Amino acid sequence: MRIEVIAAQALSGLSVGMVLFLIAAGLSIIFGTLKVLNLAHGSIYMVGAFICYTFTSTFAHVIGVFWWTLILAPIATALVGGLIEIFLLRRIYAEEMLYQYILTFGLILVLGEMCKLIWGVGYHTVSVPWPVNGSVPILGISFPVYNLFLIGCGIAVFVGLLFFMHYTGLGSTIRAVTYNREMANALGINVPMVYTGVFMLGCWLAGLAGTLMPPMSVVALGADMEVIIGCFIIVVIGGLGSLPGAFIGAIILGLLTSFGIFIVPRLAVAFGFILMIIILVIRPWGLMGKPE
Amino acid sequence: MKGFLERVVVIKRLWLAMAVAFFVVLPFLIGEGWLSLVNEMLIMALAASGLNLMLGYTGMVSFGPAGLYAVGAYTTALFLTKTGIPFVIAIVAGPIVAGAVGAIVGWFCVRRTHVYFALLTLAFAQIIWTIIFEWYGFTGGDNGIVGMPVPDLLMSISHYYYFSLVVVVICLILLWMIGNSPFGKILQAIRENPGRTEFIGINVKRYQLIAFVLSSAFLGAAGSLFCGFSDSVFPDYAHWAKSTDMIVICLLGGMYNFAGPIIGSIIYILLSKLISSYTMYWMLFLGIIVVLLVLFMRGGIMGFISEKLSSKIQEIRLRGQYDTGS
């Protein structure tokens, strides 16, 4: 295999991986703090993508509309998440895992169908915005600038989140609640509000991914299921609740899929699951998680 | 007072007898379209009851029952279309192979608990789906396998209905016996408190594995029956959507009650056919129903009924005490 082709595949896998990282990071943070595996996280990503489409198409005449959307759409998604957390999720924190999963599964259906109702069954496109349109030659192959931009965004968000979690007061509060909810409560931290905030943060990340992805692909129904399985694999590999884990897991999955399609196209899909099984059996807390 | 309780028990047996009699005479009362639907409900009731042995009795949340269901279906389909073995043997092979696959899958899955267990079952189910979907040469890929050599005797809808009825009733009786055996009680103890069960001398992982295998076998039996019923098998028999159908059915009917999955299947299939005929947004309704169930009616329909029934009995008991001065 020529080096250019490898590089192209790698970069392509990485850019997809970065989008998945954003979603998986949200999933992981939510699980780490709220101890709930939000099955509907892919659906929230999809909602974000549709919101992005609506903003960019409605205000297409505005200069730099994509960049405005990049700021607003994730916030809108986070607000949707906030409503879900307050009115639905809150009631089942104390319940068994099964009910949490069924509730979030119900949300997959509701959100999916709402998207179908509002935006129909067709697909929509969002054009790549200036100045990250166009392509650059890398090792003789023309590579889209936007994909590089995605990789950059992923890294920036990762660093930003790490900084936020470990160097800000709010981040410490979140980590306190994550490690020991009762203690944090006893220290006067408003735990329910932290829960809402963390869930909204997770949804903000999903919304960000939902805004960044469309120029590279299309906005359509079914996006929720396409990403959620990949996200499960990522958080298992990286470790449920670990941010660096999600980053590494996303890179691994991105590369595995793009190269896997090269080698054994038909079973590439199964690679992720096999890796997931191996990790779950040998080291369930993933590469960077903590054993319970 | 004792007389009333006795009457409730007798009434239970009466209801059961009436229900069985009802199902037996059904073909004479309704048309073939409806009979086919009832057949579907029976098969689903078996699948859901098989799942519930793991889910409701033992508290093991599996995301992948459809995988074992499909294994049963495809085993029967492959035996029927690729070999000449008799129909009944092909049907029996389904649960046996599904149980064997369940033993392998289960061995890996029960090593973990809670969310990790659930994710493992999901991963295995997806692998099963991928194998079925991609192995075009053997399983027919996304074309599935169509056209089962079903014996002439079972060709008609009402005849296959009776066949299904017999198989389902036998399996349900077996499940009932298992659930009410010491083994079944231990499974429930595991659900309630696995740590404590460990320290009354039970090898919890072994029991969970056995529950997994039994569950898989009954799921496979349902799959085999459905293969003969629908004359075809497709990869989406293993799809996670089917898994969630089964889980929702158990929840809807009531997980902590033997009749729950049965009632759940009937109502779920009826509802889905009904609502689908009026709107293309059946999934929306399902989602709302599911959310409402989880928030307000966790015991499902049977849970709701038995709660109402037990408070009624309490009421009558108290009143009885006042009347007789006891």
Place this chain on the structure above:
Amino acid sequence: MILEAEGLTKSFGGLNAVDDVSLQIEEKELSSIIGPNGAGKTTLFNLLTGHTPADSGRVIFRGRDITELPPHMICRAGVGRSFQRLNIFPRLTAFDNVQVAVFSAQRKGGSLFSRAEKMLREEADEVLESVGLDDKKGVQGGLLAHGDQKRLEIGIALACQPELLLLDEPTAGMSPRETIETTGLIEKLARERGLTLIFVEHDMNVVFGIADKIKVMHQGRIVFEGKPEDVRANDEVQRIYLGEEKT
């Protein structure tokens, strides 16, 4: 000697929860382990029953090394335990709670096709009676009053037919009257069935009431052991307990 532990050590992240503990328990002895919170008593129990793997040391029960055995095998060997935090089966009735333990003890777990209702009823009833819960046998475990739940807990442990019984704070959270009743019950059951008992307690009345021997733990080590009068008179023990005593 029915139980012997040698050099048991367990540390969590650098902190020695149990530090080189050795003990010998004679058959039919009623001994108590006392010590301030965090002294390592529950961890020691967890090491003895296999719930926590020891970093080093051995546990020998009836001459058999049980150190590496999983909890369910240790239970089968004849060690029973009640737990500090309530460990019953909430949605099963009190009767079922006990019956399931009887099933296990009598190796009936492999029965898939017999009716549980009809099996081993007398044995289960007998256990319920002995802990005074036979009038509540149809009540769901989770709905019982706290004191009754603790007694159910003891009942479950008894139903396993142990020779050695470890009780972790059996009277925690009970009213004074309940405590006295339960203490009397425990002593009676132990003497009747020839059980060897090790119990962790904070209530000194209970301890001095029925213990033949007392071991005092502090910061993971056994700092003193002896008969109740010796323990009562010991200065160091008094010092450890300054502020902790509940007489």
